[in-house]
Amino acid sequence: CFSGTRKGNDKDFVTSLPRTMMELSITQPDDWHLHLRDGDLLEGVIPHSAKHFGRAIVMPNLKPPITTTAAALAYRESILKALPKDSSFTPLMTLYLTDMTSPDEIKRAKKSGAVYGVKLYPAGATTNSQDGVTDLFGKCFPVLEEMVEQELPLLVHGEVTNPNVDIFDREKVYIETILEPLVQKLPQLKIVMEHITTMDAVKFVMSCKEGSVGATVTPQHLILNRNALFQGGLQPHNYCLPVLKREIHRQAIVSAVTSGSKRFFLGTDSAPHEKRKKECACGCAGIFNAPVALSVYAKVFEEAGALNKLEAFTSFNGSDFYGLPRNKSKLTLKKAPWKVPELLSFPFGDIVPMFAGETLEWEVSLN
Ligand SMILES: NC(=O)N[C@@H](CC(=O)O)C(=O)O
Numbered sequence: 166c167f168s169g170t171r172k173g174n175d176k177d178f179v180t181s182l183p184r185t186m187m188e189l190s191i192t193q194p195d196d197w198h199l200h201l202r203d204g205d206l207l208e209g210v211i212p213h214s215a216k217h218f219g220r221a222i223v224m225p226n227l228k229p230p231i232t233t234t235a236a237a238l239a240y241r242e243s244i245l246k247a248l249p250k251d252s253s254f255t256p257l258m259t260l261y262l263t264d265m266t267s268p269d270e271i272k273r274a275k276k277s278g279a280v281y282g283v284k285l286y287p288a289g290a291t292t293n294s295q296d297g298v299t300d301l302f303g304k305c306f307p308v309l310e311e312m313v314e315q316e317l318p319l320l321v322h323g324e325v326t327n328p329n330v331d332i333f334d335r336e337k338v339y340i341e342t343i344l345e346p347l348v349q350k351l352p353q354l355k356i357v358m359e360h361i362t363t364m365d366a367v368k369f370v371m372s373c374k375e376g377s378v379g380a381t382v383t384p385q386h387l388i389l390n391r392n393a394l395f396q397g398g399l400q401p402h403n404y405c406l407p408v409l410k411r412e413i414h415r416q417a418i419v420s421a422v423t424s425g426s427k428r429f430f431l432g433t434d435s436a437p438h439e440k441r442k443k444e445c446a447c448g449c450a451g452i453f454n455a456p457v458a459l460s461v462y463a464k465v466f467e468e469a470g471a472l473n474k475l476e477a478f479t480s481f482n483g484s485d486f487y488g489l490p491r492n493k494s495k496l497t498l499k500k501a502p503w504k505v506p507e508l509l510s511f512p513f514g515d516i517v518p519m520f521a522g523e524t525l526e527w528e529v530s531l532n
């Protein structure tokens with residue numbers, strides 16, 4: 166049971182008035198890894214992120230990808246236009262790194278004030294990564310050096326694409342063959358290892374200098390293991406990349422984030438695809454978790470007995486890593502059951518959210 170009062174003391178953020186009405190007041194979270202898409206899909210999904218999160222690092226893997234500052238600025242405008250009227254949600258833009266990206270583009274990106282990171286997709290690793298990097302050290306080194314100069318972090322989808330490497334080992338091999346050498350060669354480069362899925366990633370991040378290498382962690386990689394892909398039949402809505410891993414890896418990630426380490430922060434990797442593109446032969450990778458993400462994180466921290474560490478993970482560590490001010494506003498999480506919709510229907514089609522139709526225990530209460 167929890168004790169404390171809501172107001173008066175910053176540390177007393179948990180209240181247990183009646184036992185059934187447990188509430189947690191936290192600084193408004195940010196989402197440091199988000200896919201907002203574009204067009205109709207953007208308009209459909211953005212309210213779900215804007216409702217809970219103050220800011221988000223917006224991934225650039227559109228078709229075509231956001232490879233220039235000009236494209237990032239235009240994308241930012243379309244995001245702002247798609248926002249609900251009273252929303253103060255702030256999109257933080259990223260550039261999609263290619264073999265052809267120039268150091269000048271990095272300078273422009275920084276100068277724009279709108280771009281907060283450069284995203285590295287190994288070519289072929291994930292959704293819309295076909296224009297990604299084929300040879301990081303051979304083709305992108307001058308750009309990486311310019312990023313050090315401009316203090317722009319490299320955001321990494323850390324998986325090798327070699328078909329001979331087992332899909333469950335792709336993150337580990339990426340760390341060994343790319344990330345460890347990269348940190349050796351360019352120790353001043355800030356790196357975010359995105360959506361980590363293995364104990365190997367936890368160890369790697371912990372082995373680096375705090376503040377120079379961080380990691381985002383998704384709800385799915387904290388609460389599901391790879392059994393969830395096949396439970397009672399093939400489960401396309403639990404399919405994302407990097408793919409879910411063994412239970413021991415999930416436990417290592419839970420330990421890392423609930424330890425209170427500043428190196429790990431919230432990044433949902435909410436990645437909507439239409440239902441018909443998930444429930445088909447050759448379904449897309451990506452889980453639409455924006456509506457449930459905060460509920461899931463709260464449950465994971467509660468089960469680890471670490472609710473007192475939740476706020477740092479959701480609302481402090483990411484902004485501190487990026488060198489941005491923490492949010493000022495607050496958000497309340499209430500321990501109360503709520504049912505996740507089975508389906509979100511839009512004029513253009515349907516989207517199935519993570520945990521569709523299930524009852525979750527923590528509800529975001531919007532005052
Ligand atoms: N995570 C996913 O499975 N999919 C993401 C891409 C990504 O983050 O790798 C997407 O854009 O759909």
Ligand SMILES: [Zn+2]
Pocket residue numbers: 291322359360406407
């Ligand atoms: Zn990715």
Ligand SMILES: [Zn+2]
Pocket residue numbers: 198199200224434436
């Ligand atoms: Zn992603």
